[in-house]
Amino acid sequence: MDTRFYKWATVAFVVILWLPLIQRWTQLVPESGLGGVEVQMPKPQLTATNWFNGTFQRQFEDRLIRRIGFRGLLVRIDNQINYSLFRRPSSGRGTRVVMGKDHWLYEQTYIDRYNSSKLAAEEDNRDRMQKLARLQALLRQRGKGLLVVVTPSKAEIYPEFMPPENVVPGRHLRFSDYEKMAPLLDEYQIPWLDVPRFFREQKKQSDTPLFSKGGVHWNYYSASLVVTQIVDALERQTGSHYAQMVCEGVRVDNRAFGTDNDLGDLLNILTWTWDQGPQVHPILKPVPDAAALKPRLLFVGDSFVFTLTYLMQTNQLFSNATTFYYYKRRFEYPAGTEAPIDHDQLDLAAEIDRVDAVILEINEYWLPKIGFGFVEPALKALEQTAAPSGVPEHPL
């Protein structure tokens, strides 16, 4: 072989090895980011202690690898191999994605819960209900509403698309926490929305999908149905007349939006091969009503809340809202700010006093975790703090 070839080949080798670093510094080639969030590594501090105990090296390497040029392309190539050859999405040790029939995606955690036979103890469930009932009473004294929204699992609503090898036989013979706790919510007269039951009925009545193939959460159409029910339920509780929205129909296309493809985004494959399937988008409009009030709301829940707050904000159904996400981070609307919750500094009584209603959202699989630790401190705060004067109890 010509010596010139070897020379050029070796020069090209060194140059190409430099490219990821050059790309990192210059961003010469536009790169699409990777879907999903990663645990952030602190910026490495080069001190003698950090160097000798290896902390600096670990942090430096971790940060550098996350920022290296073409990282997204490299990850997508590897994921594409797994996906194309084995139909197996690989998403590392974070959120695990499972590919079902007809490209339906499920989160592994939900499939595990679907198969699980572990139940919360009856006495613990009753204790939770007693606390919720007490919270409701305290809120009522302050003229505030309380609504529990039990959200559905995709695995329960669309089990037929789950990969059969991931389903434990005889699973339907067992009870779930939802089946055990739903009667208790009624027994303790906690105002709640049974969305899993509502979705099962909707599925029988209509072909319109309630979840998208690539999402772990309800789609925007089905969430909009729930929003309407939430507003109705709050109106019944507080006796107020709140702003409403109307769904004028649905638009179907193949463009996934927001949470409709949150699991699909985690696949991080070379996107042109991913079949997202038909996507249902509700056509929503606020109902013009000058007399309608816009409540101030406090949500406590998980990521299902994001769809609710998005729909309510875009249709002007609340004046402002706060979400206590897993009771760990707070999101403010319409400001759009986000911050971790400092539990020591949090004045829960004041937080509650500045809203009209508290909405506790919880997925049917995590019902025993309702409030994610919010209920007890809220009870304590409300019991220790007198209601602001002049606040009438709500009628129910």
Add this chain to the structure above:
Amino acid sequence: MVFSSLLFLLILLPLTLTLYRAVPFGAKNWVLLVASLIFYAWGAPRFVFVLGASCILDYYIGRKLVPTAPVFHRRAWLVVCLIYNLGLLGYFKYANFFVEQGNRVFELFQVHPLAWTAVILPIGISFFTFQKISYLVDVYWGHVPPARNLRDYTLYIVLFPQLIAGPIVRYHDVARQLVARDHPARQMFEGIWRFAIGMAKKVLIANPLAEIADGVFGAPVLGLDPGSAWVGLLAYAFQIYFDFSGYSDMAIGLGRMFGFEFLENFNRPYTALNFTDFWRRWHISLSNFMREYLYIPLGGNRVGRVRAYLNLWLVFVVSGFWHGASWSFIVWGCYHGFFLSLDKWIGSARLARIPRWLALPVTFLLVCGGWVLFRTETLTQAGHYFAALAGAHGRPIWPDWITPRSTLILGLAPLFVWGPIVWSRLSVWAPGGNPSSGWNAPLRYGVAWLLLILSAAALATGQFNPFIYFRF
């Protein structure tokens, strides 16, 4: 730092290569020395000082070992050097083991156990200690003159391609290259090819196989069914081969990129027809070292038959203990020592008469038996694992942690291992191949890049663990 990391592949390697190529020859060793010290200090920031100090000591004492010095002084200095180098190895690698064994004995006699803070094993100490011994003994025997300066000696010990996992480079094999070496583009090209092959062996083959092997060997051994036990054992046998030989390929490839020629460390070991043949093909640099610096000084074959067997056993017990500080490794060494003695007893002429179709699988299975001892944590666990292989335990189950990708690799691994027997005529693809036809080099260059990109992709994905939402 390891070769199979993005930090090395995308930062240290291009940086070192660029600087190395840019500076005049006189400064090339300095570039390599600094890069090697950074490479080592990154993972062993404290021990690098011990390593550096011991190198200084070796170098200055090494100058007193030249044959022109008085014999008594030379011997004394050699003994001093060997004691402190082996002492360092003994302390860092074996102190925990000996204290643990001592405390077990104390327990028997109801004596209070020795309070002890476990010593952290510095990476690569087993390899560079042997290289240090190689230098000192080579100089003592007069095979080579001492290193011309401290920089060259330290570079011989810490040269990053072979620093942490070999091959164990004997001083007399590289002494000249440390002083003067050529850098033809062809050699660099061969280095790239070899490095890419090694990276692919490690990342694309060994790592997926490790998922299976780790899963099986990590499972409770008493419930292990024979199917899983065999799958796990085969996965481990292939994993350790592709892992170690891949690392050696990377080391040899990197060496070539910087003008060094290291001797081969593997030569299709699973095609061996007996244990003697296996050790001529597996970790060749260790076998060479053991033969040259232990077996032959003990008398080798020149002594009586019984003594020769004993020497062989001793060499393999030392070799086993060198691999790790536990009884399992010692027994593994004895296991290999036994079969090597058996080979010697049968004799090479009679061994050659055993048909290949019988000798190859029997040798492979017996070597796999040794891997049980090598991989399990304790001898009790090894005993249970042998029982599981024999079908003493549970019913077959296919664990969900065995991914389709690793299963495919396990299915293909025999093809990679034994396929070359069939297509050995296509030796241009073998790591040691020396092709020169017109189309071959560009094709291999393309394949090398494909393997490097796929390996980098696998490494990048391995360090990407996204969550759907930030919930922390």
